[in-house]
Amino acid sequence: MTMSLSAIISSGVGGIAVALITYLTTRPRTRAEARKLEAEAERTKAETAKLLAESATQLTSEVDSTDLPKGWHVTGGQPEDYSYGLDNQVHQSGTASAFIRARPNPRKFGSLIQSFHADDYTGKRVRLSAMIRTKDVTQYAAIWLRVDAQGRSIAFENTQSESRKLSGTRGWTRSEIVLDVPPEGEKILLGAFLSGNGCIWIDSFTFEVVGDDVPLTEEPAQESSTQPVNLGFTKGLN
Template sequence: MPFLTIVGPIVGAVVVAIVTYLTSRPRMRAEVRKLEAESERTIAETTKILSEFRVRSSNVVGDNALPTGWYVTGARPEDYEFGVDTQVFRSGRASAFIQARPGAKEFASLAQAFKADAYRGKRMRLSAMLRTSNVANWAGLWLRVDDALHNVMAFDNTSDARSISGTQSWDRRDVVVDVPEGGASIRIGFILAGEGRVWCDDVEFEEVGLDIPVTRNIQGLREHPENLDFEAGAG
């Protein structure tokens, strides 16, 4: 009897734990899937906005002059300030920056646009060194190729795992796309979404070999297909 008195509660606790585990697994999986779906939706929405917004220049630059050759664009450029910083830079004597104003929403970008003629049929990489201070949402790079009617032919940005947030020292980010033969214009830029400040320096736009993979939609993908006969059961 003493033995059963001791063992009984232990067995009961184990059974309860097993039942709880088995019944909670579907709920846990559902929560994980929900979080993954929300993350993917956020990235997709950001990508859609960036790939579809029509370039609109802005004269809102605060007390600073824009870097030569660059213009301001974005969903709400009026919520941000832009300029050249001669105190903070990675190399040379200056960097460019985007600074959010209090209550900044959406995103803004410093960008360039140029003809695609010299780059058609090539794999091109946009890279830059970025530094951030108190970035609440994210900062990163983007690259877009349009046809003559301004339809998007190729696009990528670093709003995924390649984005930067918080306060980070200089770090490299890059975007790699194939420029279609029908490409007419190329737009490149760096972006700040939400509060904080981002600096950009040492921008490069260069051709790379086919051994360098394009970066669009490859983050987190498996190397090969799996369970093609559906015999592995449910995930």
Template sequence: MEAESERTIAETRRILAEFQTQPSNAASDKALPTAWYVTGARPEDYEFGVDTQVFRSGRASAFIEARPGAKEFASLAQVFKADAYRGKRMRLSAMLKTRDVANWAGLWLRVDDALHNVLAFDNTADSRSSSGTQSWVHRDVVLDVPREGATIRIGFILTGEGRVWCDDVKFEEVGLDIPVTRNIEELRDHPENLGFEGGTG
């Protein structure tokens, strides 16, 4: 079961990093919070909207809820120009609340260049994910926005069954003392084991 869960998380990371996140027609525009759009591998398996009964602050939160038999994942997202953020370290943070989430829910942040190549990406599909039934918890992603960045995409995601609420979203510059959180493997500074005698693994 744990191996299957790890495979699902790895696959979702790969899809989100490669996915050309285009708006979907899966939900009526009237149901969506202003400025947000629906995307994902199977958004038709999910419902989206604004909840004025469950929220952490203010008067509303946004939610994603799986329909029976939901597969893959869906997300509420925004896309905007990277111009004002190039060369800066940015943090996407939000409060998430879950109910009966069988797989995981979380945040994601992606920076693309003008040709839609992914320059930077991270999500919370690791120890920072939310699952099961949890009260409001803080989640965040921190990335450097490259000078070549053209667009930034932010969103929250639900994979599999359950419901996730999102509130208090912030996108703000942070200092270099705040480490980036990207979960892709860092490149080595120098070549290693060129004689192939350094063992395996």
């Protein structure tokens, strides 16, 4: 049986209407979900920073120190869920790299860390960089840098944000942090960490003083508005 022209047109218009309604109703939801994911990412970053701040002074004894690169220690949210060591086969320069590899069903994250007195760097701008290679990383790999004074963190940054984190399987990739060391800084801590399944290799760490012309890498926090905005809905979409 053939359909009449009016039926075909009616059917087409109906399909377009359904598609339009679906688009209009799902678009806000997609934006809301995106904002939710961003909020969750920021919350995870804040939790990681807090755990690093708390655990960096509580170096774990559950990892055999003979497996660790000289001068490095282990910390993290659940450091025993990861293994650490040197890899003489995989390296970006020199003769070896350090690795962090997840054990089955890892919780939170594991980190390699070292610390030193801040005397030579107080009041200066410094840059920490490293080359990182990843394999099957399900969450993220990142480097971090912290300055302590009187037993608490007074400056901190990591590369865990959505635009800077490393995940999946990637070849050698450079990560860096540029941070100002406060004049009252007493100790500097730095390292790399892995969260989730997979393995990372870290090589070619550098730590250096740079000039004020080198921009800071910290991503500015979103400031809360002090006044209501767009009350007349005339400024378009976000």
